[in-house]
Amino acid sequence: xxxxxxxxxxxxxxxxxxxxxxxxxxxxxxxxxxxxxxxxxxxxxxxxxxxxxxxxxxxxxxxxxxxxxxxxxxxxxxxxxxxxxxxxxxxxxxxxxxxxxxxxxxxxxxxxxxxxxxxxxxxxxxxxxxxxxxxxxxxxxxxxxxxxx
Amino acid sequence: xxxxxxxxxxxxxxxxxxxxxxxxxxxxxxxxxxxxxxxxxxxxxxxxxxxxxxxxxxxxxxxxxxxxxxxxxxxxxxxxxxxxxxxxxxxxxxxxxxxxxxxxxxxxxxxxxx
Numbered sequence: 001x002x003x004x005x006x007x008x009x010x011x012x013x014x015x016x017x018x019x020x021x022x023x024x025x026x027x028x029x030x031x032x033x034x035x036x037x038x039x040x041x042x043x044x045x046x047x048x049x050x051x052x053x054x055x056x057x058x059x060x061x062x063x064x065x066x067x068x069x070x071x072x073x074x075x076x077x078x079x080x081x082x083x084x085x086x087x088x089x090x091x092x093x094x095x096x097x098x099x100x101x102x103x104x105x106x107x108x109x110x111x112x113x114x115x116x117x118x119x120x121x122x123x124x125x126x127x128x129x130x131x132x133x134x135x136x137x138x139x140x141x142x143x144x145x146x147x148x149x
Numbered sequence: 150x151x152x153x154x155x156x157x158x159x160x161x162x163x164x165x166x167x168x169x170x171x172x173x174x175x176x177x178x179x180x181x182x183x184x185x186x187x188x189x190x191x192x193x194x195x196x197x198x199x200x201x202x203x204x205x206x207x208x209x210x211x212x213x214x215x216x217x218x219x220x221x222x223x224x225x226x227x228x229x230x231x232x233x234x235x236x237x238x239x240x241x242x243x244x245x246x247x248x249x250x251x252x253x254x255x256x257x258x259x260x261x262x263x
Contacts, residue, residue, distance in 0.1 A: 053207065117206055
């Protein structure tokens with residue numbers, strides 16, 4: 001636990017069976033703000049889960065046994081999740097451009113929706129990536145100011 | 150709810166009923182069950198996701214892969230999402246343009262029953 005009362009730091013083994021635990025933490029943290037709608041919480045849960053999935057995959061590619069680090073920060077107006085891995089990093093602007101959804105060839109691509117979902121299901125996203133790993137920061141606004149991107 | 154897949158037949162349709170969460174942890178089992186059905190030569194497949202609490206891009210990828218396989222052999226695949234957030238996720242990703250979504254198993258299988 002962090003000494004900062006607004007933040008909680010935790011680590012999970014880089015294994016898929018821990019994704020459900022992370023999603024539970026999103027729900028628990030979000031429920032501290034009673035104005036957040038269930039839909040907003042469900043959306044943010046998907047976004048955080050996608051980021052954590054990418055982190056787990058990054059560790060698998062790098063054959064890295066380290067834990068995934070997650071920081072949850074609750075401020076007066078935002079709920080933030082920061083997911084940090086120690087993989088090889090990636091470059092968002094080099095992500096493959098997929099066919100439009102109404103193009104039948106879109107079915108040839110089973111991957112490639114994760115970052116899109118992170119972007120549209122959170123209010124803000126920042127990705128810092130380098131050869132030593134990636135940190136994805138996701139946040140949603142609290143209170144009655146909620147709006148989906 | 151724990152992840153699970155049950156399989157039944159209705160007319161010419163093979164119906165997979167899925168419960169629980171579909172993510173990186175459970176998607177391999179989901180894919181395996183789907184492929185097992187498709188590999189038997191099933192041409193008409195309904196996937197009932199009404200009991201699914203959560204799906205992510207990994208799960209959506211499994212659905213897309215299954216649709217590709219079934220359609221490439223001339224078959225039909227239909228999704229059922231009765232009153233769930235999943236339907237909104239499908240619309241958000243615009244995958245509803247390439248995946249056929251219904252609100253009940255009976256409506257999904259109506260063509261073959263009538």
